[in-house]
Amino acid sequence: MVDPHRPEIWFGVQDLPKEQKQRPLALAPDDCGHLYVVGAARTGKTSTLRSIAVAAAQAFSTADVHIYGIDCGNGGLLPLQALPHVGSVVQRHQVDQVSRLLAKVRGELGRRQELLAAGGYSNLSELRAGATGEARPSQIFVLLDSWDGFLNALEEAEGGKLVETVQYLLREGASAGIHMVLSGDRQLITGRMSMLSESKLAFRLIERSDYTSIGLNPRSMPDEIGDGRAFSADGGIETQIALVATGLSSQEQAAHIRDLGAALTRRDAAVARPNRPMRIEEMPVQLTYEQAAAKYQVLELTPGDIFLGLGGDDIEPLRVNLLTGAPTLVIAGPPKSGRSTALAAVAFSAMGNGYDLVVAAPRMSPLRQLAGHSQVRALLTDADELTQERLSPLLTGVSRPTLFLADDADLLRSIEADLWLRGLIPHAAGSQVGFVVAGDTESIGKGFSGWLVEMRKNRQGVLFRPQSMTDGDVVGARLKRSDVGVDLPVGRGHFQSGDGVLSVIQIPHVHDLSERVPR
Structure with missing residues (x-):
């Protein structure tokens, strides 16, 4: 037959x-x-x-x-x-x-x-x-x-x-x-x-x-x-x-x-991987750093790499390199959407890959768990501490990769070091210094000048739970209507790496940052 x-x-x-x-x-x-x-x-x-x-x-x-x-x-x-x-x-x-x-x-x-x-x-x-x-x-x-x-x-x-x-x-x-x-x-x-x-x-x-x-x-x-x-x-x-x-x-x-x-x-065991069908993996609803590391070898990073989460078409590790690429990353979203979770994951990966940190956390934040860590050069909890005099020795002339992290950055729009940071950030590429800020989408995206505006110009960031089509402007990307107003799981967002294309990303949760960061 x-x-x-x-x-x-x-x-x-x-x-x-x-x-x-x-x-x-x-x-x-x-x-x-x-x-x-x-x-x-x-x-x-x-x-x-x-x-x-x-x-x-x-x-x-x-x-x-x-x-x-x-x-x-x-x-x-x-x-x-x-x-x-x-x-x-x-x-x-x-x-x-x-x-x-x-x-x-x-x-x-x-x-x-x-x-x-x-x-x-x-x-x-x-x-x-x-x-x-x-x-x-x-x-x-x-x-x-x-x-x-x-x-x-x-x-x-x-x-x-x-x-x-x-x-x-x-x-x-x-x-x-x-x-x-x-x-x-x-x-x-x-x-x-x-x-x-x-x-x-x-x-x-x-x-x-x-x-x-x-x-x-x-x-x-x-x-x-x-x-x-x-x-x-x-x-x-x-x-x-x-x-x-x-x-x-x-x-x-x-x-x-x-x-x-x-x-x-x-029967088909000898068929080579390129000749096998594509897999469409399911995005995990919840993800711990340990789960991501065990399955995707996310700790195998090249110098300067920071693991952000899993995403893209193939649910693969998404990374940024703030030393060789754009030196800024903006994390934006409404409260309880996963901003601080993302910032903690960035800190965890960065410290594991040799970065020193300068941390600003004006409110309670997971980043405050890093107090006393040998790789944390400064932990600033008061907006008044962010002065040029305080930050200049920490962020200029450094010999080791250094990351400036600011949680609730919308509260730091009018700091004394604003003008100085405006001049520093555009020239940070290749300087061993990177900048990552997290804050409320509406507040962090306001204004036509200021150091947070300079942060946004590189069009690289993570956006959580957009509530309007214009929210994509914070990370320099155009949203689809289907992206707006969706109640996504905590830590699920949209990643923009500077090319204008948004990829869905799941940020891993780091439990108790003080215990889990390599020391």
């Missing part, structure tokens, strides 16, 4: 009564486009997506087929994460992960379009035929379970960008080897979506008239259509979808997929 020299994804049986025979229902990755699986609830749509994924994993190496899932139903795709071919399965409440997954796939589409154009290829099959090893792109399948659930949860997210991205992948993806398999109700076969895929499978529909939307005659459809039984849009061929395993409950099928995943992982 399957040509071993041209493997297919076999996931059902088609009945051809006029010819008195049956034939397999299969997808050939080199030839197929996209597929809609349409029907009422509990008719077999999710099972179809699962069967396609399992059949693809059995027929192809992990290097040749990569699978991603967006589960907007009841979690039926989650067991697929056991397969080595599956990069990630994300759910509709994981808006950030859905966004990052679609952005990564869209980025991969752009990369492949450039490769096709540069080599004069018309499609991915031609490109794959002339490439080997790490240079041979995989076929990608994106399984989206419940288009109606996707719209209900994510239609307005990021100003409609996620829906637009799915539609873009449907329009442009097939020739580049990116195949969308969507399940859903009649919303898939009406309006703009109906025109973006020619291949459709219709399960039992609530309204018989809806069969006309995929080219089927409602009068010719059976009165009773069993679960797992579908009809193809091209000719109304009756099809029985194959189950992952027959006679098993949902839990038993999940266990079967896990066992299969373990076997396929052993």
Whole structure:
């Protein structure tokens, strides 16, 4: 049934009564486009997506087929994460992960379009035929379970960008080897979506008239259509979808997929990492410095590096270097959003990497726990102490990397050393001195002059819980409407490294700074 020299994804049986025979229902990755699986609830749509994924994993190496899932139903795709071919399965409440997954796939589409154009290829099959090893792109399948659930949860997210991205992948993806398999109700076969895929499978529909939307005659459809039984849009061929395993409950099928995943992982153990699917890691809701260090080796820093937290598209360590890069970092947010937590994490990482500290903390702050530490050159708790006479010997002519940290910096706008700092900060690059301040977004972002204005000019910082579109000005970045007014976990914010692009970041919590800083 399957040509071993041209493997297919076999996931059902088609009945051809006029010819008195049956034939397999299969997808050939080199030839197929996209597929809609349409029907009422509990008719077999999710099972179809699962069967396609399992059949693809059995027929192809992990290097040749990569699978991603967006589960907007009841979690039926989650067991697929056991397969080595599956990069990630994300759910509709994981808006950030859905966004990052679609952005990564869209980025991969752009990369492949450039490769096709540069080599004069018309499609991915031609490109794959002339490439080997790490240079041979995989076929990608994106399984989206419940288009109606996707719209209900994510239609307005990021100003409609996620829906637009799915539609873009449907329009442009097939020739580049990116195949969308969507399940859903009649919303898939009406309006703009109906025109973006020619291949459709219709399960039992609530309204018989809806069969006309995929080219089927409602009068010719059976009165009773069993679960797992579908009809193809091209000719109304009756099809029985194959189950992952027959006679098993949902839990038993999940266990079967896990066992299969373990076997396929052993089979494909030799596949190189670059030829494996992308992983879309989940941002931790809470993070300690120890957890980050254990998993991501964040203590392996080059001279001058300061570990800030985990973030970006790949949930990787985000660092700044205030000695070789921009010498300032602004941390802004409303009260209890994580500003002081971030400042403590900066202090912890900086001291572990050889910085001396000059600390200003006019209110109670975790930084006051550093009193008496050998690397703390001064701990100033009164705004009146921040004078040029006091700060000049601490921040000029230094022989060791030195970091000036100020918590509640909005209370330090009018210090005596203001004019002196205004002249020092713009010329701090390369001087062994860096500056990090934390304060209330509204207050720290005010004014057109002053030392805090100089801090903002490098457009590098962390912004917590923005309440208006203009809050992004504090770190020199433009916010999206979906970024504003969101109640994020403490320590979750947006990082801007000077390029105008915001990355989501989770700052680690340092418990009892006085005990945990290396001495």
